[in-house]
Amino acid sequence: MLVSFSLVVEVSAVKHSVAVRLGKIVGFLHGCALAAAVVLLACQTADAQVLFVADRSVQDHVAELKSQTIQRDSQGYLVPTADQLSGFRSLADGLAEAQTTADLDLLVPEATAIGYDVVVLNDAGSTFFGLQESENAATRKGWGSFFLRQNATNNALVEVVHPLGDINTPEISAQVFVDSEAKGLLLAGAHRNANGFGTADVAHLEQSIFQEVHQSFADSATNLSVWQIHGFNIDGHSAFPAGADAILSSGTGSVSELILGLDQGIDALDGDWTSYTFNNLDIENTLNVATNGDIAGSLFSGLAATTNVQGQYTNSIGGEFIHIELEQSFRIDGGEASRLLISQTIANSIVAAIAVPEPNTVALLGWLSLCLLARRRRLDKHPVLI
Numbered sequence: 001m002l003v004s005f006s007l008v009v010e011v012s013a014v015k016h017s018v019a020v021r022l023g024k025i026v027g028f029l030h031g032c033a034l035a036a037a038v039v040l041l042a043c044q045t046a047d048a049q050v051l052f053v054a055d056r057s058v059q060d061h062v063a064e065l066k067s068q069t070i071q072r073d074s075q076g077y078l079v080p081t082a083d084q085l086s087g088f089r090s091l092a093d094g095l096a097e098a099q100t101t102a103d104l105d106l107l108v109p110e111a112t113a114i115g116y117d118v119v120v121l122n123d124a125g126s127t128f129f130g131l132q133e134s135e136n137a138a139t140r141k142g143w144g145s146f147f148l149r150q151n152a153t154n155n156a157l158v159e160v161v162h163p164l165g166d167i168n169t170p171e172i173s174a175q176v177f178v179d180s181e182a183k184g185l186l187l188a189g190a191h192r193n194a195n196g197f198g199t200a201d202v203a204h205l206e207q208s209i210f211q212e213v214h215q216s217f218a219d220s221a222t223n224l225s226v227w228q229i230h231g232f233n234i235d236g237h238s239a240f241p242a243g244a245d246a247i248l249s250s251g252t253g254s255v256s257e258l259i260l261g262l263d264q265g266i267d268a269l270d271g272d273w274t275s276y277t278f279n280n281l282d283i284e285n286t287l288n289v290a291t292n293g294d295i296a297g298s299l300f301s302g303l304a305a306t307t308n309v310q311g312q313y314t315n316s317i318g319g320e321f322i323h324i325e326l327e328q329s330f331r332i333d334g335g336e337a338s339r340l341l342i343s344q345t346i347a348n349s350i351v352a353a354i355a356v357p358e359p360n361t362v363a364l365l366g367w368l369s370l371c372l373l374a375r376r377r378r379l380d381k382h383p384v385l386i
Contacts, residue, residue, distance in 0.1 A: 048109070048111075049108065050101055050104045050108060050118050050119070051117040051118065051119045051120070052119075052120045053119060053120065053121040054122075056121070056123070057123045057124070057178075058121065058124070058128065058147075058177060058185075059174045059175060059178065061121060062170050062171070062173075062174040062185075062187060063170070063171070063174075065132060065145045065170075065187055065189075066170045066187075068133070068189075069163050069164055069188075069191065070140060070190035070191060070194045070200070071164070071191055071194065072164065072165075072191040072193050072194060073193060073194070073195075073196070074191075074194055074195075075194070076140065076190070076195075077190040077194035077195050077199060078139070078141040078142060078143070079195075079199075080207070080208065080209055084114065084209070085207060085208075085209065085212050087110070087114065088114070088143070088209050088212050088213070089212045089213075089215070089216055090110070091111055091116070092131070092146065092212060092213045092217065093220075094106070094107045094110075095107065095118075095129055095146070095216075096216055096217055096220040097220070098129055099150070104118050104120065104129060111131060112134070115133060115134050115137030115139070115140075115141065116131050116132065116133055116134055117131070117132055118131060119131065119132055121147070123178070124178055126150070126151075126178075126181070127149070127150045127151075128149055128150070128185075129147070129148050130147035131145065131146050131213075132145035132146075133145065133189065141209075142189040142190030142194060143189050143190075144186065144187055144188045144189035144202070144209060144213070145187045145189065146184070146186050146187070146213045146217075147177075147184065147186075148217070149177075149181065149182065149184070152181055152182065154180075154182060154183065154225075154351065155183045155221035155223050155225070156182035156183055156225045156226070156350045157182065157183060157184040157185075157186060157217055157218070157221075157224070157226045157227070158173050158176050158177045158180070158182050158184070158185050158186070158227050159173070159185075159186045159226060159227070159228040159310060160173045160185075160186065160187045160188060161192075161201070161202050161203040161230070162188065162201075162203070162230060162231070163187060163188055163191075165191060165193070165231075166229075166230050166231030166331075167231055167331055167332060168231070168331040168339060169229045169230065169231055169331065171339060172326070172339050172342060172343050173185065173187075173229050175339070175347070176227065176343050176350070179343065179344060179347035180346070180347035180350035181351065182227075183217070183221065184217045186210060186213060186214060186217070188200075203228070203309065203310065204307055204308065205309065211310065211313075214226075214313065214314075215313055218313065218314060218319060219317070221319075224314065224317070224319035224320065225321075225322065225350065226310060226314045226319060226320070226321050226322065227322045227324065227346060227350060228308070228321070228322070228324065229324045229326065229346070230303075230326070231326050231328070232247070232325045232326070232327055232328075233328055234328075237302060237303075239299060240276075240299070240300070241274070241295065243274055243329075244274055244275075244276055245266065245273050245274050245275060245326070245327050245329050245330055246263075246266050246273075246274075246276070246324065246325060246327065246342075247275070247276055247277070247300050247303045248262060248263055248275060248276070248277045248291075248322065248323065248325070249278040249279075249303065249304050249305045249323040249325075250305075250315070250320070250321055250322065250323070251304070251305040251308055251311035251312065251315060251321050251323055252315055253278070253279055253280030253297075253304070253306075254280075254281075255277055255279050255281065255287040255288070255290075255291060256322070258322055259277055259291075259322055260277075260287065260290060260291060261349050262322065262345070262346065262349040263276075263277055263290075263291045264290075264291075265345045265348060266345055269341060273329075275291070276292050276297075277291040277300070278297050278300040278301060278303060278304040278305075279291070279292075280297065280298060281297055283295075283296045283297075303323075305321075305323035308321075311323060326342060330342045
């Protein structure tokens with residue numbers, strides 16, 4: 001019995017010794033693998049550099065980024081975590097503060113770690129610093145691309161929230177961005193329904209990388225204006241006046257000077273172009289008359305942007321939000337010529353706001369009479385559909 005017991009003890013001891021040694025070997029190998037991964041990441045980060053985009057216009061670059069957008073129902077949009085939102089806000093803040101390529105170099109490690117490139121693009125006499133998803137990233141996230149013009153003449157932001165759903169809005173927005181010398185361009189990276197209905201609709205998601213960047217860029221600006229370009233099909237709005245080409249809104253139910261200026265700019269274009277504004281004003285209010293004639297602004301509540309999170313934030317910090325809905329007549333039917341026409345009109349409104357006339361003056365009455373007359377002539381051509 002003693003022999004058997006001793007044998008069992010010795011065998012157990014041997015097994016324990018082997019197990020300990022195997023555990024140490026496995027731990028050692030795991031440590032080596034982890035160390036190798038850390039070294040590899042460090043090497044990749046060390047090798048990563050600012051990406052200089054050569055021989056490409058802003059418009060062509062936006063077209064390239066649009067081609068990489070996460071598609072509808074692809075399940076390809078990555079919902080960002082709280083840490084990722086916070087980390088990207090830090091990156092966006094760094095981009096907003098960057099003044100030299102040396103400043104950009106400091107952002108590269110953090111950007112590379114999440115699959116983003118820090119970009120420099122030169123076009124039309126301007127230099128643009130940006131953040132965009134790296135083509136070398138293992139998995140695309142659909143978070144978007146963001147650019148800031150150095151030495152911009154104004155603090156306007158041009159935003160594209162539905163690059164695939166609202167056809168040709170990236171192209172129009174890129175042209176507006178170039179022509180207006182606006183400060184920033186924000187381009188969403190996924191179809192609004194990428195993972196199902198509304199799952200990547202950054203215009204209505206408070207927790208998105210797009211919104212973090214919007215807030216970062218907005219917080220760093222004074223005299224901020226945000227111009228967000230959308231698209232609609234009048235066939236889906238049977239109550240609208242026939243021939244409505246654009247619906248404008250501040251998201252609050254008011255009509256700002258910038259919205260008034262853009263509305264008048266569209267109405268003044270050669271050809272039969274008509275713009276209206278959503279507002280909560282009395283139908284006889286001078287601003288409603290100036291933009292809608294004898295049509296109530298509440299008629300356009302379906303495109304009011306009252307729940308738009310970028311609009312809500314912009315308005316909350318005292319900025320100007322201009323929500324622009326363009327019918328297919330501008331975006332598709334009229335071809336490149338009509339897209340260029342509306343791009344130039346929006347750009348002109350960004351750089352030269354038209355002031356609202358002082359009330360209760362003879363000049364105002366005459367001006368409003370002309371506006372009302374023009375509206376009524378247009379309504380004779382394009383009656384409200386019932």
